[in-house]
Amino acid sequence: MHPIAENVLLLDEALGTLLRFSLVQRKRDERTFFIHRLVQAVLIGSMDTQTQRNYAERMVKAINQAFPDVRDYRNWPRCQQSLPHVLACADLIATWQFTFPETGRLLNNLGYYLDDRAQYEEAEPLYQRAIAIDEKTLGPEHPNLAIRLNNLALLYWAQGKYAEAEPLYQRAIAIGEKILGPEHPDLAARLNNLANLYQHQGKYEEAEPLFKRALAIYEQKFRSAHPRTRTIRENYTNLLRTMNKQKD
Numbered sequence: 001m002h003p004i005a006e007n008v009l010l011l012d013e014a015l016g017t018l019l020r021f022s023l024v025q026r027k028r029d030e031r032t033f034f035i036h037r038l039v040q041a042v043l044i045g046s047m048d049t050q051t052q053r054n055y056a057e058r059m060v061k062a063i064n065q066a067f068p069d070v071r072d073y074r075n076w077p078r079c080q081q082s083l084p085h086v087l088a089c090a091d092l093i094a095t096w097q098f099t100f101p102e103t104g105r106l107l108n109n110l111g112y113y114l115d116d117r118a119q120y121e122e123a124e125p126l127y128q129r130a131i132a133i134d135e136k137t138l139g140p141e142h143p144n145l146a147i148r149l150n151n152l153a154l155l156y157w158a159q160g161k162y163a164e165a166e167p168l169y170q171r172a173i174a175i176g177e178k179i180l181g182p183e184h185p186d187l188a189a190r191l192n193n194l195a196n197l198y199q200h201q202g203k204y205e206e207a208e209p210l211f212k213r214a215l216a217i218y219e220q221k222f223r224s225a226h227p228r229t230r231t232i233r234e235n236y237t238n239l240l241r242t243m244n245k246q247k248d
Contacts, residue, residue, distance in 0.1 A: 188217035211236035
C-alpha cells in the first residue's frame with residue numbers, strides 16, 4: 001500500500017473531507033494545515049500508552065528532520081514557523097524521557113536558535129538536556145557532544161558567566177584534540193573561543209598561546225585572506241597590542 005501523500009488526487013480528497021468536518025484547518029498564506037489542539041487531545045486520549053509513545057517518537061523524528069539549519073539566518077522565518085512544533089517536541093522528549101540520537105540534535109538546534117535571539121534563559125536548559133542525552137547515547141568523547149559543550153559555553157560567555165563557560169570550552173577542546181586531531185578547524189574555533197574568554201578576564205598569558213595555535217591551524221587549512229583566518233589574526237594582534245601596552 002502506497003502512502004496517500006504520493007497521490008495528489010487522493011490527498012486532496014482526504015484533506016477536503018477533514019476540512020469539511022473541521023478536523024484540520026488551513027493556513028493559506030503559509031501553505032500549511034494544522035490539527036486543532038482539541039482534536040489532537042481526543043486522538044491522543046484514544047491511544048494506549050505504547051501507541052502514544054510511538055506517536056511521540058515519530059513526531060520528534062519528523063520535526064527533527066524538517067527543522068531548518070538554524071546556523072543560517074536566512075532560515076529564521078522557517079525556524080519561527082516551526083517553533084511551536086519544536087517546543088512541543090521538547091516537551092515530548094521530557095515527558096517520555098527519550099534519548100535516541102535525534103533528541104539531542106533537536107534540543108541543541110532549538111537551543112541554538114533561541115540563543116541567537118538572546119533568549120538565554122530558554123536556551124540554557126535545552127543545551128543542558130542535549131548534553132546529558134549525548135553523554136548517555138553517544139559517549140563522553142563524541143564530536144557532537146563537543147559541539148553542544150561549545151554552544152553552552154558560548155551562551156555563558158554572552159552572559160558574562162566566565163566561570164561556567166571555561167570548563168565547557170576546555171572539555172570541548174579536549175574532545176576535539178583526541179577525536180578530530182590537533183589541526184582540525186573546529187578545534188581552532190574552540191581554541192579561539194577559550195582565548196577570547198581569557199582575554200576578557202585579563203588572563204592574557206593564558207590567551208596568547210591559544211590564539212597563536214588557532215591562527216596556525218587556520219593558516220594551514222585556509223588561505224591567509226580567508227575570513228576565519230583574518231578574524232583569528234585580528235584577535236591575536238589585538239591581544240599582543242594589549243599585552244605590549246601592559247609592559248610599557
